[in-house]
Amino acid sequence: MNKLSLVELKANQKAKVVEILGGVGLKQRLLSLGIYPGRELTKVSNFALRGPVTVKVGRTTLALGYGMAQKILVEII
């Protein structure tokens, strides 16, 4: 299976979260917004030059900074 980060995922691709690198604080924040291992999401877009990444999780649209998006590993489904 191919793990890649949210940054590498392409726009409009659907994927499943496999792992979140980073501390408890980050995991907690993402979890309360509905991003956790096993969760499916769709990438909407990313902004050039290490700009933010936007994803759709359920009916929620979220924007994440580039660094944070790098720490979220997903696999394409």
Add this chain to the structure above:
Amino acid sequence: MIKKIYLVGNPNVGKSVVFSRLTGVEVIASNYPGTTVEFTKGYLNLEGQNLEVIDLPGIYSLEPTSKAEEVAVKLLNELPKEQSIIINILDATNLERNLFLTLQLIEEGFRVVVCLNMCDDAKHRGIDIDVGKLENFLGVPVIATCAVTGLGIKNLIQRLKEAKPPSPKEKLTHQQRWQRIGEIVETVQHLSHRHHTLRELLEDISIRPLGGIFVSSVIIYLSFKLVRFLGETLINKIFDPFFFGIYKSLLINLSNFLGQKGLLHHILIGELIKGEIDFRQSLGLLTTAPYVEFAMVLPYVFAFYLVLGILEDIGFLPRFALLLDNLLHRLGLHGYAIIPVLLGLGCNVPGILATRILESKRERLIASTLISIGIPCVALQAMIFGILGKLGGFYVAGVYLVLFSLWLILGLILNTLLKGYSPELLIEIPPYRFPPFLVIFKKLYIRIKGFLFEALPIVFLGVLFVNILLYFGWFDLFTGLFSGLVKGLFGLPKEAVISLAVGFLRKDVAVGMLVPLNLTPKQLFISTCLLAISFPCMATFIVLWKELGFKDFLKATLIMVISGLIVGGVLNFFLH
């Protein structure tokens, strides 16, 4: 035995609108997360008992991740659980994410009543929720509402007494909780396929890079045009006709009655310019003071806050934050910092207060310093347009260009010099919603009232102060001290010192005082830039001190003084 009612919910669920429906108290309800760091209180009469209702800042879970969320969780745990009722407000268009907090609250043993808000919007989007089934799943009352129209609010109040402490439940792990939510949503929510509406299309386009830039540019351009149009129309159609038509003739009578001279005449009417009252130059308590505030500044304050209020509530700002994230990262901030900056364009005080939504101390220092230096408040901008604008739009654009460049350069420098790193953006992008006019006008009313209460006394005192200095010819004491600096470095006449000093009281009055000096365009340009950069007004000063603490406040002040000196000097030596 019930003492308080708490309103709890995710950001952007219309919590503040429910609050004002329940209590009838005026509150500011905004579409972006984090505005209500300070909670709002009101009262609701429930069966003869006057209960305190508290509107908590939006939270996603009971584990706080920002200052605002901390406040909310702390408040919730202030009272024993039997003594409070929680109205948990949910956005029906996003049941799944909202239920996370609901389940946590029920597990913790709070008395919960669920208010399923925005039901009308859910229907438009083809979402149908079985309220009875949801009630069975949760074991607490669930009431469908549409707070914007007031639908369901009565029902909500009636059913508050049904809130009972739920039977003890085992605590789930976060993952289990999401699983449970999945099951609930599967059963109670029915989605019917709808064609994408124009609004959904716009929502989608505005979070993609090219579409986002396009949509944002259009919105910003239109907002700017609208502010100018409204401001100018108010001035030309209402305020100027009133001042020059009706008010001036009254003043002429008064002036003649007072014999056109003497201390009292000087204080009330001011100096006659070529034998006539000149609203911009006379500097009297009844002439220049009300004219500057009401006919030059107030129309723009009204226009600006009207447009800003709409921008806040339609859900534009988070999308704008997204676009600017990249740029602001280089200044040590993240995209969300654009919200305090935009507020600062109205008045620096609420702008600096709003930096509380930023996570780290470092970010708050950078943002506050940048706001107080490079962001001119609407009062100052109105005067820049009113006075510098007469020389041509080129000069006005020049001031903005100078400020914006300084803003960028300072941000880059601060980001390099200050230890630490800039945190990452993590925000929800809410759907576009058009806010009810009632909410917009209430908010506008509160802001204008606030502006008048704060600005008017200082404007009148400021004008009085300068007026008396002029009458007794005490100018020279003041100007002598700094005239070397002002003349040598900035190329300004020594009288400009007074204007710069008055800038500490009120920027608008200060710009007005440049008029009688008959400055060259270059001098007027430089002094306007200096007024914008050098020192913020007194109110901003005090807030800066309070928010940053003394040490960081000193740093910020030092940066301001240095930037003012450098920019003034550079402009003087390089402009022709």
